[in-house]
Amino acid sequence: MATMVRARRRRGRLVWRNTVVGWSFLLPNFVGFAVLTLVPIVILFYLAFTSWNVFGAAQWVGTANFKRLIHDESFYTALKNTIYYTVFHIPLTLVAALLLALLLNRKLRGVAFFRTVAFFPYITSIVAAAYVWNVLFSPEYGPINALLRLIGVTHGPGWTVSATWSMPAVIIVGTWREMGYYMLIFLAGLQTIPAQLYEAARVDGANAWHRFWAVTVPGLRPTTFFVTVMLTIGSFKVFDLILLLTNGGPGQSTLVLSQYIYQKGFIENQFGYASTVSVVLFAICFLVTIVQFLINKRRSA
Amino acid sequence: MDLTLDTARRVEDTPVPADTPRRQRPGRPVLRALGYLVLVLAAAALLLPFYWMVISSLKTNNDVFTAPIKWVPDSIVWRNYVDIWQKSDMTTWLKNTMILSVAVTALQVFTGSFAAYGFAKVRFPGRDALFLLYVGTIALPWQSYMIPQFILMSHLRLTNSLWSIIALQAFGALGVFLMKQYYESIPEELSEAARIDGMTEYGIYRSVMLPLSVPALASLTLLTFVNTWNDYLGPLIYLRSPDLRTIQLGLNTFISQYNAEYALIMTGSVLSVLPIAVIFLLGQRYFVEGIATTGLKG
Numbered sequence: 001m002a003t004m005v006r007a008r009r010r011r012g013r014l015v016w017r018n019t020v021v022g023w024s025f026l027l028p029n030f031v032g033f034a035v036l037t038l039v040p041i042v043i044l045f046y047l048a049f050t051s052w053n054v055f056g057a058a059q060w061v062g063t064a065n066f067k068r069l070i071h072d073e074s075f076y077t078a079l080k081n082t083i084y085y086t087v088f089h090i091p092l093t094l095v096a097a098l099l100l101a102l103l104l105n106r107k108l109r110g111v112a113f114f115r116t117v118a119f120f121p122y123i124t125s126i127v128a129a130a131y132v133w134n135v136l137f138s139p140e141y142g143p144i145n146a147l148l149r150l151i152g153v154t155h156g157p158g159w160t161v162s163a164t165w166s167m168p169a170v171i172i173v174g175t176w177r178e179m180g181y182y183m184l185i186f187l188a189g190l191q192t193i194p195a196q197l198y199e200a201a202r203v204d205g206a207n208a209w210h211r212f213w214a215v216t217v218p219g220l221r222p223t224t225f226f227v228t229v230m231l232t233i234g235s236f237k238v239f240d241l242i243l244l245l246t247n248g249g250p251g252q253s254t255l256v257l258s259q260y261i262y263q264k265g266f267i268e269n270q271f272g273y274a275s276t277v278s279v280v281l282f283a284i285c286f287l288v289t290i291v292q293f294l295i296n297k298r299r300s301a
Numbered sequence: 302m303d304l305t306l307d308t309a310r311r312v313e314d315t316p317v318p319a320d321t322p323r324r325q326r327p328g329r330p331v332l333r334a335l336g337y338l339v340l341v342l343a344a345a346a347l348l349l350p351f352y353w354m355v356i357s358s359l360k361t362n363n364d365v366f367t368a369p370i371k372w373v374p375d376s377i378v379w380r381n382y383v384d385i386w387q388k389s390d391m392t393t394w395l396k397n398t399m400i401l402s403v404a405v406t407a408l409q410v411f412t413g414s415f416a417a418y419g420f421a422k423v424r425f426p427g428r429d430a431l432f433l434l435y436v437g438t439i440a441l442p443w444q445s446y447m448i449p450q451f452i453l454m455s456h457l458r459l460t461n462s463l464w465s466i467i468a469l470q471a472f473g474a475l476g477v478f479l480m481k482q483y484y485e486s487i488p489e490e491l492s493e494a495a496r497i498d499g500m501t502e503y504g505i506y507r508s509v510m511l512p513l514s515v516p517a518l519a520s521l522t523l524l525t526f527v528n529t530w531n532d533y534l535g536p537l538i539y540l541r542s543p544d545l546r547t548i549q550l551g552l553n554t555f556i557s558q559y560n561a562e563y564a565l566i567m568t569g570s571v572l573s574v575l576p577i578a579v580i581f582l583l584g585q586r587y588f589v590e591g592i593a594t595t596g597l598k599g
Contacts, residue, residue, distance in 0.1 A: 015425065015426065018423055018424055018425045019425040019426065021419075021423055021425075021502050022419045022423035022424075022425040022428060023419070023425070024419075025415050025416055025418050025419025025420075025423060025502070025506070026415075026416045026419045026420070026431070027416075028411070028412040028415055028416070029412035029413060029415065029416035029472055029476075029477060030416065031472075032412065032468065032471060032472025033435070033438075033472045033473075033474065035453070036450060036453070036454075036468055036469065036472060037438050037446070037450075037472075037474075038434075038438075039449075039453060040446045040449035040450040040453055041438075041441075041446050041449070043449035043452070043453065044445070044446050044448070044449045047448065047449055047452075099339075100343065103336055103339060103340055103343075104340075106336065108333070108336060108337065108340070110340075113344075114340050114343075114344055115589075116582070116585060117344045117347050117348055118343070118344075118347060119581075119588070119589075120347065120348070120351065120578070120581075121347060121350075123527050123531070123577050123578070123581050123588075124351075124531075124574050124577070125530075125531045125533075125548070125549055125552070125570075125573045125574055125577070126531060126533050126549070127533055127549045127552045127553050127556075127570075127573065128354065128552065128569075128570035128571075128573050128574050129350065131556055131566060131570060132350045132351075132353055132354045132567070132570060133350060135353070135357075135563070136349070136350060136353060138366075141366040141370075143349070143353060143370050146370050176346075176347065176350075180347070181592065184589055184592045184593060185592060185593065187593075188592075188593035229440065233440055233441075233442055236442060237442030237443070237444045237445075239444055239534065240533045240534050244533070244553070257444075258442070258444035261444060261445075261447070261448065262444075262447075262538075265447075265448045265451075266451075266538060271448055271452065274448050275448050275449065278444070278445045278446065278447075278448055279445075281442060281444065281445045282441065282442075282445040282446070285440070285441060285442055285445065286441075289440050
């Protein structure tokens with residue numbers, strides 16, 4: 001009896017000691033993380049119900065901001081454009097990244113060079129990239145329309161200066177920028193598929209196409225899931241690219257949610273209302289991630 | 302799926318072909334040629350903007366836009382690379398960006414690896430829930446809480462100073478996540494043996510874990526450095542005075558100020574990308590590893 005108590009007390013002391021040591025390791029990072037990430041997230045949900053410009057204090061206005069939101073045309077435009085971008089950017093980047101990864105996973109000469117090339121856009125400064133792309137897209141003098149003229153398209157699209165073509169232009173640049181990054185993730189995923197599986201499939205007489213669907217696709221499921229989640233969040237928060245490439249225009253043709261938050265908050269000083277829009281963005285990302293997790297769980301079960 | 306950097310490293314060293322036939326079959330050379338063709342086309346498309354940027358910076362301003370387009374300049378003009386230093390505050394921008402990148406990287410690597418040790422090697426109640434909270438915020442767009450964060454920063458009187466960007470970037474969850482993945486791949490027996498020898502946890506972190514995790518530390522260093530160097534939104538919101546501008550902000554103001562000086566703008570763009578390109582080429586292996594690690598344990 002006495003030994004049990006002593007043992008329990010010793011275990012208790014060990015847990016206590018470990019907790020102190022553990023937290024001492026976390027603390028330097030956790031303080032910054034808590035103050036600059038967790039606290040703002042909590043404040044966000046309070047601010048969304050207030051009316052506040054930089055001066056004075058926040059005033060509780062209840063659900064007034066949300067009522068304003070459901071009648072806000074610009075908000076719907078931003079939401080619609082964000083979904084437009086997301087719906088095209090995700091599959092395009094996913095397929096391009098996967099194709100590149102499959103190509104680079106072979107024994108071809110110069111594979112290392114191509115991998116470097118594919119990753120380069122991702123590490124380029126967005127300011128420089130957006131400027132250069134704007135020049136490339138220039139309808140009359142730009143090289144892109146010049147190339148299109150070579151293949152017979154005499155009146156190339158207006159790209160970033162046309163309300164119809166500005167979003168496709170943004171999607172192209174977004175895909176160009178990110179596919180190398182996701183390609184690396186797919187490449188790492190491909191390495192985890194055991195070579196024996198391919199051998200077995202080959203013995204069974206499966207051709208390359210069948211092997212892709214029967215071995216590669218199931219083997220890549222966790223990777224694909226991760227890539228989809230990251231791409232979804234990345235698409236919903238798209239901002240700096242648009243700010244620099246089109247600034248939301250022409251008109252509101254490329255205005256997206258993040259930019260609308262920025263506009264309301266930092267330009268028009270309506271911090272309360274900007275927070276309300278932020279809550280919507282927050283909720284969308286949260287829900288989409290949860291749904292994707294549930295789907296993934298059901299599929300792998 | 303339990304992947305560590307060891308598996309990830311293979312991506313870089315040898316592209317182990319999971320799907321290469323042991324013997325060449327008829328029709329294979331055609332496929333191979335097709336593969337090359339696709340790769341070359343993809344590479345050309347990916348590199349077009351860089352090519353355009355570099356050749357434009359080596360032209361006179363009037364030659365940037367010509368009809369038909371000159372894909373190969375007649376003569377190379379280096380003048381722009383001299384003029385840019387006089388016409389812009391490039392030196393200030395580069396200095397600010399350098400200070401920020403170094404400070405943020407140092408803090409992120411230290412606090413990240415330190416916290417990761419706590420998460421990976423010390424067992425205490427609530428640890429896993431807390432880690433989930435960390436990972437959860439990676440999945441949240443920063444844009445959704447930038448407003449309250451800004452308000453908080455202005456209360457702390459950090460806005461419009463380089464400190465704001467340091468505070469903003471240095472405590473990210475990415476470093477903790479990346480280092481934790483790596484520490485978990487280091488066998489528990491090593492730290493257990495050190496513990497029996499009477500080493501404290503801090504001692505184990507310093508003399509066992511840190512030396513063993515050099516590749517992961519390199520990945521984290523490079524990724525953080527590049528992210529801070531390229532960050533545009535943080536500086537845009539927090540740094541208002543001209544003498545605080547980073548290279549990204551500076552380049553953008555330069556673009557709007559000298560909007561007809563195409564060649565000079567391209568020169569500035571090349572200069573803003575160059576340091577990162579060099580760093581990337583030197584440490585490519587670690588980039589690939591770092592990204593593979595973050596990607597595989599989603």
